[in-house]
Amino acid sequence: MRRHTPPLVGLLGISALVVALAGCSSADGSDGPADASTITIATTPLGDDPTKANPVEALAELLESETGRSVDILDVPDYLSVVEAIRSDHVDFGIMSGFPSALAVSTGEVDALMAWKGSDKPVSTCVVLDESPVRELTDLRGKTVAFADQASSSGYFMPVYMLHEAGLEQNTDYNAIFAGGHEGSFAALEQGQVDAACTAIMLTELGEPMFPFADGEWRGVGQSPSMPVMGAVLARPSLDDETRALLQDALPKVFSEPNAEALGALGAGFIGLDEILDPAPAEFQSFVDIAAVAGVELADLDG
Structure with missing residues (x-):
C-alpha cells in the first residue's frame, strides 16, 4: 500500500544545505526507515492540477510492480529537502537533477545508485x-x-x-x-x-x-548549454545491499518509453538517456565550474 507521509520543513537555501552536508553525518545515527518491506522516496511537487494524474503516484505504482514492495512517498518542498531527507536516513532514495546531485555526492553524505547521461540538447x-x-x-x-x-x-x-x-x-x-x-x-x-x-x-x-x-x-x-549528467538517483549510505540491487534493476525499467505518458514531467528529462550504475564522483566533476558562477563552490564541500 502506498501512503504519503507529512512533508519535512524545507531548507532556506544553498547555504543551509552546505552547512548541513559539509559537517554532519546521519542526524540520529539510525539505519534508515525501520520497515524493510517498504521503499521510501522523497519527492518534490510536480504541479497541483487535481484533474491531472500525479506522476509521483505513477512512479510509486510502477516501482511497486517492479520490486514487489510497497512504496511510501515523502512530500518535500524542494531539492534541498530531498537531499536532507536522504542524508538524515528519513527515506531510502530520491531522484533529482544534475547540480543538486553533484552538490550532495561531493560531500560523501549520500550514495549515488544511478545517473542518467546528458544529451546534447540545451537545458x-x-x-x-x-x-x-x-x-x-x-x-x-x-x-x-x-x-x-x-x-x-x-x-x-x-x-x-x-x-x-x-x-x-x-x-x-x-x-x-x-x-x-x-x-x-x-x-x-x-x-x-x-x-x-x-x-x-x-x-x-x-x-x-x-x-x-x-x-x-x-x-x-536564450538557450543554455547542455549538461553532462541530467540527473541521478541518490540513496542513503545505510541502504541494504538487497534493496540497492532491487532499485538498480527496477529503475531503468520504470524510466522507459512505455511509461513515458504515465510519468509525464518526472520522466521527460530522463527517459531515453543512457544510465550509469554506481556513478563515481568524477561523473559530476564538470558541474563544478558552472556551480562556481552561481556562487557555490562544490569542491569546497569534499569530505
Whole structure:
C-alpha cells in the first residue's frame, strides 16, 4: 500500500544545505526507515492540477510492480529537502537533477545508485511575455529575473551560467528572486512581478499544467548549454545491499518509453538517456565550474 507521509520543513537555501552536508553525518545515527518491506522516496511537487494524474503516484505504482514492495512517498518542498531527507536516513532514495546531485555526492553524505547521461540538447531558457521588450539576454540588464530554487539545475544553475556567458552577473546586472519552484516562477511572470522566468526548455514543451502559457503568449530568450549528467538517483549510505540491487534493476525499467505518458514531467528529462550504475564522483566533476558562477563552490564541500 502506498501512503504519503507529512512533508519535512524545507531548507532556506544553498547555504543551509552546505552547512548541513559539509559537517554532519546521519542526524540520529539510525539505519534508515525501520520497515524493510517498504521503499521510501522523497519527492518534490510536480504541479497541483487535481484533474491531472500525479506522476509521483505513477512512479510509486510502477516501482511497486517492479520490486514487489510497497512504496511510501515523502512530500518535500524542494531539492534541498530531498537531499536532507536522504542524508538524515528519513527515506531510502530520491531522484533529482544534475547540480543538486553533484552538490550532495561531493560531500560523501549520500550514495549515488544511478545517473542518467546528458544529451546534447540545451537545458534552459528565460521565458518572457510576448509583449515584453526583452528580445535577447542582454536586454535583461537592470531587470528582475525569477529562478525556481537555489538547487535547481534547469531553474537556476544553467540559466545563471547562460546569463554569465552573456555578460550579466546576478544581483549586479539583474535582480534575482527565488520563487520556490518552476510553477512559482511562472506565476510571478504572469502577475507582472518579474520580467523573466528562467526554466527548463522541457517544461515549455510539455504545456499545461506544467507550463501555463499558450502559444503566442510567451517567448523564450536564450538557450543554455547542455549538461553532462541530467540527473541521478541518490540513496542513503545505510541502504541494504538487497534493496540497492532491487532499485538498480527496477529503475531503468520504470524510466522507459512505455511509461513515458504515465510519468509525464518526472520522466521527460530522463527517459531515453543512457544510465550509469554506481556513478563515481568524477561523473559530476564538470558541474563544478558552472556551480562556481552561481556562487557555490562544490569542491569546497569534499569530505
